[in-house]
Amino acid sequence: MSRLIRYILNSQFKIRNSKVLYGGSVTAKNAASFLRLPSIAGALVGGASLRPSEFKAILRVSREY
Numbered sequence: 170m171s172r173l174i175r176y177i178l179n180s181q182f183k184i185r186n187s188k189v190l191y192g193g194s195v196t197a198k199n200a201a202s203f204l205r206l207p208s209i210a211g212a213l214v215g216g217a218s219l220r221p222s223e224f225k226a227i228l229r230v231s232r233e234y
Contacts, residue, residue, distance in 0.1 A: 171208040197226030204234040 171189045178184040188210035191203040195212045203209050212231070217223045 171206065175208060195227060197223055197230055200227045200230045201233065204231055 171191070174189050175187055178187045189208060190211045190213050191209050192213040192215075193203075194216075195203070195214045196217055200212060203212055212227075214224065214227055217227060
């Protein structure tokens with residue numbers, strides 16, 4: 170889906186070098202699966218940011234990417 174979004178931004182709106190952030194339910198368990206995708210530039214962390222230990226774990230995972 171992120172590749173499609175970037176394709177549409179580029180082809181229909183002529184927006185080059187766009188950045189797509191994943192904004193779904195990000196957890197420490199699934200963050201790596203999104204962040205390793207070359208078409209994803211980062212993640213918007215919602216409810217997990219309210220739990221310090223979970224947010225800290227997400228930050229640890231994100232350092233790898």
